[in-house]
Amino acid sequence: MTSRVISAVSKSSTWPKVVLFGDSITQLSFSNDGCWGSMVADLLQRKCDVINRGFSGYNTRWCVKMIPKVFEEFNSSDVAMVTIFLGANDSNLPGNSHQHVPAEEYKTHLIDMVEKLQVCGIPREKVVLITPPACDIDAWAEDCRNNDRPFHKCNKAAGLYASLCREAATESGTACVDLYTEMMKVTDWQKLLNDGLHLSTPGSAFLFELLKPVILKLTAGMETRFPDWKDVDNTNPDASLS
Template identity: 60%
Template sequence: MEKSWPKVVLFGDSLTQYGYSKDGCWTALVADFLQRKCDVINRGFSGYNTRWCKIILPKLLTKQDAEDIKLVTIFLGANDSVDSTICSKQHVPLEEFKQNMKDMVQYLQDIGIARQKIIVISPPPCDEQKWEEDCKQKGTEFCFYIFISLLTEH
């Protein structure tokens, strides 16, 4: 039987999804550092919050995947922390955010990923005025909605 490459899974929102872009590049740096040592798997979901990511995580990583995983990052919170008056669909109250994060870490441990192989990256600060300006410049809505039905398609 052929042994597979060790895997590093980067799980998060748009900051992970666009981590290979010129505006992000952090996942590219990780992949470059680990080249020929591990497969770096980007599982970023733009616009998702912890409520939605908690639902899709078991569909992305299973007990069978766990044996090859050397490291998992969870980089969430930017969408959860958006002001609820600006975008109530993305906002997640702090207590729920904390519980969702604990639940995801616990899930990873339950499928066999050791606690020391799970890295939680704290959410960055948000400048809502700058974000609104950037959205206008790109021609996108300031508050966009994610359809929950997408969660069941994967």
């Protein structure tokens, strides 16, 4: 292979990045049920790398400290979009002192994370805040009992944190996907959760449909990498692939 072709292939391998940052609902976003991240990757086939940076059980108090370290691996010019999806743990009631973060502190941390991304070179226009989901307290209480965990959730608290996430997005100048409010419009919204807290397969599809317009806007104009196989010149593939 000539050096010209090697150079072209190397350049083509620098794909735009969509980074999903959050807690367990993000960590599980390529799983069977919590598959919204997989749906994003499917939508952006051969256009973007979709990268999962989810941390189960984490809250904004910890994530605001981590975010510069998490994003230092990326060239900011390659980042097409970042989702910040936190609050399901912060909104635990104060009885869960390990994960609970007071409401106003939660909002401040979200704003600080957007600012830290900007310091990393990622503009606010590429950031999407996702509100915490609604919580089916009956199902989650049962899950906690079955797994010998204390129960400290309240759907009203989840709604409060969702409203503060919306405020943080407005004040930071980012997009916002209000998952909580949209879930509460669904008559049997509990089916969107598989254990009362984490997304079921229908819930993942529900979130994906809310995200899709934002994704398409932020990735508009991105072309599919490399030609369709039918368009490759089989007599001179270098001419097509370089």
